[in-house]
Amino acid sequence: MFESLKKKIAGAVKGLVAGEEAQPEAESDAAAGPAAQAAPEPRPEPAAKALDETVRLNAATKIVKAFGGRIRLKDNEIDDFLGKVRVSLLQSDVALGAVEPMLEDMRGRLSSADFSTKGLYDEILGAVRQSLLDTLSSAKPGIDVFKHVSEKAAAGAIPVSILFVGPNGTGKTTTIGKFAYRFKSMGIACVISASDTFRAAAIEQTEYHANRIGVPVVKSRYGADPASVAFDAIAYAKARGLQVVLIDSAGRQETNKNLISEMQKIVRVAKPDITIFVGESTAGGVIADQVAELSRHIRIDGIVLTKLDCDARGGNAISIAAVTGIPVLFFGVGEGYDAMVPFSPEFVIDAVLPKNNKAT
Ligand SMILES: Nc1nc2c(ncn2[C@@H]2O[C@H](COP(=O)(O)OP(=O)(O)O)[C@@H](O)[C@H]2O)c(=O)[nH]1
Ligand SMILES: [Mg+2]
CATH class of the missing domain: 3.40.50.300 (P-loop containing nucleotide triphosphate hydrolases)
Structure with missing residues (x-):
């Protein structure tokens, strides 16, 4: 039941946690000089990795400076993530009229909170869960x-x-x-x-x-x-x-x-x-x-x-x-x-x- 949507949302959350869309660090390329640029190190594929502690912590440092193990997501990372969630929901026949408010709600939750680097995956999933819950609870209750x-x-x-x-x-x-x-x-x-x-x-x-x-x-x-x-x-x-x-x-x-x-x-x-x-x-x-x-x-x-x-x-x-x-x-x-x-x-x-x- 809903397997395809479930996979898509899991992919979007993992992508955000793994910093999938993050740009390579410019200063390390420049410091390495032309020789290193001619033969670049193959970059690891975060999406293909298991969601282990290393990936999460790397992503966390890419996302923002860690402060006491808590991070703030950047606007462009939230945009990328919400873009993926939007496509997943629309491809899964969620009505456009429900998708937009849900994404706005998610944006509010993701941009206004600090997230724990250790529990990032679960906390982002928690934000998505709350937005879904709001949508599902918005209709008047049905007769029993x-x-x-x-x-x-x-x-x-x-x-x-x-x-x-x-x-x-x-x-x-x-x-x-x-x-x-x-x-x-x-x-x-x-x-x-x-x-x-x-x-x-x-x-x-x-x-x-x-x-x-x-x-x-x-x-x-x-x-x-x-x-x-x-x-x-x-x-x-x-x-x-x-x-x-x-x-x-x-x-x-x-x-x-x-x-x-x-x-x-x-x-x-x-x-x-x-x-x-x-x-x-x-x-x-x-x-x-x-x-x-x-x-x-x-x-x-x-x-x-x-x-x-x-x-x-x-x-x-x-x-x-x-x-x-x-x-x-x-x-x-x-x-x-x-x-x-x-x-x-x-x-x-x-x-x-x-x-x-x-x-x-
Ligand atoms: N898998 C599945 N099949 C169902 C479900 N509800 C109905 N069906 C099947 O859908 C077909 C059409 O159902 P039917 O009750 O005749 O539809 P009606 O024309 O609206 O009366 C039948 O083969 C049912 O067994 C359901 O919840 N799950
Ligand atoms: Mg009938």
């Missing part, structure tokens, strides 16, 4: 779905309905399976509304998951009105005292007018307590556009970002909430019913950043 439902159920305010929207193939039906599985294990009874009546095999797929998990499905025929299936599912839940209705839906292009009016009709009829956008982590910047477009027409309460297990880049996990203002609630991390983890900044940071030096 399972707690919310438990409270509603305890208060008898049932059924709670949850609508899942998003493009085709992102994992809506699978995610509904994960929710149903979790509710069942909590002793909360639910029904699934097979409201993707558009796509071939969608109803059978919903039934397949429901049967495996052991929860009922309310369905109709292909081409039927998805809102009326949801209406029936809610009636089914009311008649049997079930606590939750999980409403599947069909995904097409987010700008498709029919789809938007279909979604609006489902919302009008089913009045979902919570509407969740399901998007795949690997889809790059397009997810932010999809969420923004859809949320102009219906209220979206949170995002489930699926397929993190297949994502080497991780940009959406970092910036989707910051750029859309809609919180990420869960990450899908596999096809199994238990492969879903609640959003937490720490989870993302651990996936994005290399471990600190002592731990590697």
Whole structure:
């Protein structure tokens, strides 16, 4: 998960620590005279070296005069480093709108502090970690779905309905399976509304998951009105005292007018307590556009970002909430019913950043 971004950030931090971009010392070349210049000593390749004490201390003296084992980074070194981090983040699909403030934050941290020559790698990583944490914590906190439902159920305010929207193939039906599985294990009874009546095999797929998990499905025929299936599912839940209705839906292009009016009709009829956008982590910047477009027409309460297990880049996990203002609630991390983890900044940071030096 996020292996490529992790490697890039590790490379940038190691480069800074090793003084990779530092110029050769001019005075030593001049002092050596023309003969020495004709046959220069091959310079060591700091990037290729292990990050041992020697490299760190050499770098530290290159960076600035050591004072009591603490150093100040030079502006050009910070610029070089932030340039590399910027490219790494953009190549990893972190939205530009999130990258710039994050880099400014890092610049502030790197330029205003003294760093210990011994713990330089870890301290720089710590500055990056703090900036990431700020970005990840900037969106409003998401609703705790399972707690919310438990409270509603305890208060008898049932059924709670949850609508899942998003493009085709992102994992809506699978995610509904994960929710149903979790509710069942909590002793909360639910029904699934097979409201993707558009796509071939969608109803059978919903039934397949429901049967495996052991929860009922309310369905109709292909081409039927998805809102009326949801209406029936809610009636089914009311008649049997079930606590939750999980409403599947069909995904097409987010700008498709029919789809938007279909979604609006489902919302009008089913009045979902919570509407969740399901998007795949690997889809790059397009997810932010999809969420923004859809949320102009219906209220979206949170995002489930699926397929993190297949994502080497991780940009959406970092910036989707910051750029859309809609919180990420869960990450899908596999096809199994238990492969879903609640959003937490720490989870993302651990996936994005290399471990600190002592731990590697
Ligand atoms: N690796 C992985 N695959 C997933 C995840 N979520 C869904 N999938 C797979 O993505 C494919 C499409 O999922 P589906 O639920 O049918 O998407 P829908 O069209 O939005 O309902 C299926 O093969 C799922 O098994 C996930 O978190 N990780
Ligand atoms: Mg589906």
